[in-house]
Amino acid sequence: MTKQFDSVWLREPRQPKASGLRLDHIIGAAVEILDAEGLESLSMRKIGAKLDAGATSLYWYVANKDELLECVLDEFWGMVEVPESDETSWRAVLTAFAYNFRDTLRAHTWAASLIGQLPSMGPNALRLTDRLRRAYIRAGFRGVDTYLASGTVMSYVLGVVTPEIAWAKTYGTVDINRDVIVQMMEQVTGDYPEMMADYRKETPIDPGAARAMAFDFGLLCLLDGLEHRLPGGSGERPEG
Template identity: 50%
Template sequence: MPERASVKPFTSVWTRERKGPREQGLSRDQIVRAAMELLDAEGLDALSMRKLGAKLGAGATSLYWHVANKDELLELVMDEVYGKVTVPEGADWRHAASAFAYGLRGAILEHPWSVGLIGVVPGLGPNALTASDRLVGSFAGGGFAGTGVDYAVNAVIAYTLGATIPEVSWLNAIKSAGTDIAGMQAAIGPTIERLASDYPSLGERYKSYTGTDFDPTTARRLAFDFGLLALLDGLETRLPHST
């Protein structure tokens, strides 16, 4: 049998003993805050330890006192993103699921670079684990049992990410093109109409939104509301007491 490739041992910033600030040095919070500012301004590809050090006016030694490498830094900044997802303690499962979904969507929209890290950087920090623990607890307390708890929680997470990530990717594309939503729609409109000529029902639906007061931002929010409500209604039918 072929030998199994050795797997590099997994390490996490959260398992390292946290060091205090060096004398006259930077704190970990300062480093994370500066990294978030850099990411928000320039995106994920712009982040490097060297660039972060330059922004802080500090050498690499000050940074590596708190994080061993860039991967650990990314763990820290992602937990800051998850810190914006507030799930009320003791909330019923529908309230908790809604708070989680809207909170995660808002956090991703506020920090669009996070799309490139979701599913790549593990969410093992205190903010991520607190939100997850409360969400799981609310479903368990609401009547879901066994693996049903995990399936329900995963459905909420999958819906939120599935609805939000394409939206952020679209907004990122608009930003990269140096235009706005209206400009992008005007640019691609003729192409869509031409390619949709063999699909008249789709073409008519597209035309029905042009030349109106249609607001794409509001429409995406309403679509998210609709999908989330439909999902929660469907999950409720899985409860033992549902008829």
């Protein structure tokens, strides 16, 4: 059966009760638990205990856990910094967004599981979306291409970071010992000596540097491709 679309952002927010407990307190506590223990460990009971409040008191602000997670996801979008598009070149805006989005995802890995699962309709998400929209329009994108371009950059960052998060969840760290990987590959690449030689020669020894190089290379290629699709390939909309 198809799930009916609903969102915490589609109803009027509740005013704080006299107890002093506020929605931002609940969101803050949820983020702390998520950062420390992960998405699977989050519960209304734990949040209530952290705030020294009964779990039922949380339901004054949110109807259920999904509504709380929507609020938490919007808090995440508020952490992703994006320069003002009217003051910076479109490529600089998107580069800053991509790197800040990447860093924020890596710092709050639980968000990767919520993006796409829950609607992003809160004030922080809308503010970020509009700032990016203006950057794409300033570049020269029009109509649906504006949102297709934005989705492409968003998907690129998610596509790079999500495997890192999965690896870290399984092995406890994103760092991979290159020597160990080389030894493992040597056992299975007997039919591909040239590929193995390339790997030994070309891949950086430091895994962090390798990830940074790969992210930068992919982002530059992506932005070059988007610029190529603009009228005249100039990247900036002509004045007037």
